[in-house]
Amino acid sequence: MIDKIYSWIDKRYKIEQLLYFSKEKSVPVHHGTMWYYFGGITLFLFIVQVMTGLFLLFYYRPGADSSFESVKFIITQVKFGWLLRGIHSWSANLMVLAAMIHMFSVFFHRSYRGPREMTWVTGVGMLFLLMAFGFSGYLLPWNELAFFATKVGTDSARQVPLIGDFLLKLMRGGSDVTGATLSRFFGLHVSVLPPIFSFMLGLHLFFVQIQGMSEPMGSELSHGKKRTMPFLPDFFLRDLLIWLVVLDILILLSVFFPWELGVKADPFSPAPAGIKPEWYFLFVFQSLKLLPPHIGPFEGEMLGVMAMGFGAAVLVLLPFLERASSKGRRTKLVDVIGVFGLAYFAVFTILGYVID
């Protein structure tokens, strides 16, 4: 029966070639093989986000008078609504974490080196899109924390030279954070970002299929000892097992650490004490907090925002700026910068939690 279906499909669509390709696909085995799994974990969490996001859309009603109420309805009245919303929030956070681990492992292995520059560029692009997903999704429950986080986050855009005021209005849909902002963020979150992200993800995976997995530098030389494992079924089954574990973690987190809804946003009440953005923005938040109001002739804020923009640009263009590894040379400087970046992120994130 299955054979019949197979030959029916193959006669029309020639899937034999595709199957041949996936049979040939293999994954290099070496001391760093475990890091390969983080890309897959990120992919799995993206699928979870799409699924749970679709479910939430059935009840969520965007609007300054309805967003908070509908999320409250989802988590208190709708059967398993609390679970789906919890998974959506937790999965979002774990996805950013998994993407960051994936990125740092690629960074330290120099896997971005030629000819895989564009895999890195699309990957970093997706990381930025994830942040946009996180930032826009954070506002959707329309609670106090989200309201002020959005005020601060969008106001930082004003520090961009020349087009700052325009950017601010573009993001907010007006000069203040209002229901208009909520509409924009909702549209962005559910219908603008997903197709862009999917397209980039498609490119990213396509590049990986064409070029195969990157191997640690120097291992190309020892061809004789090269070990691989077939993608199907060996690596894929391992992937699946890890995905199952990640799903368990997601559910455990959602059950034992349910995501709070908080207090409804009120544009005429003072910012609550202890306001903090999501953890992956905390290092930016903490940096902005510690910057003095004026550095030389500039506002401290503006320099901070420009430094972040500069850092982001360097990150995207890394494989084109660091050409040594593409030529097979390992430079210490890359490790130093990586460790410094990681330490900066870690220290400022912890500071953000410790200092009020």
Place this chain on the structure above:
Amino acid sequence: MTTQESVDPGRRKFLDVFLAGSGLAALIGLIYPIFKFFTPPDQEEAVVSSVNLGPAKDFPANSGKIFRFGNKPGLIIRSADGKFRAFSATCTHLDCIVQYDGKAGDIWCACHGGRYDINGQNISGPPPRPLDQMSVNILPESEEILVTLELKDKT
């Protein structure tokens, strides 16, 4: 119908330029309205010059309250000595809403820990400028508070 084997290069060139030009024009024609669409239109805001906050006796000493000034928040403070002061409640740092800190007797922004003294001067933390001032008048007959936006130069 033509039986000509080779294509006239001049004609080919013309068509290439014509097609590319039309494509570009169409693209610009599309991008401009899309760009303008996403730019939110300026909405008429009711111009508010002053707000009546009700009887002065409703404000206890050493307390602060957020009030609506048009569509912006304002902060009115009655200090421990009974004097009224009012400011725009929008933090000059990153647009958060400030509050009166009765214990310290100054104004605090919870977002990034900025502080202003009782006269709205930025004294610590990231705020780059003082809060915008408003003037407080107590109406003689009703003892009600009237808050008016001050011009920048006035003291």
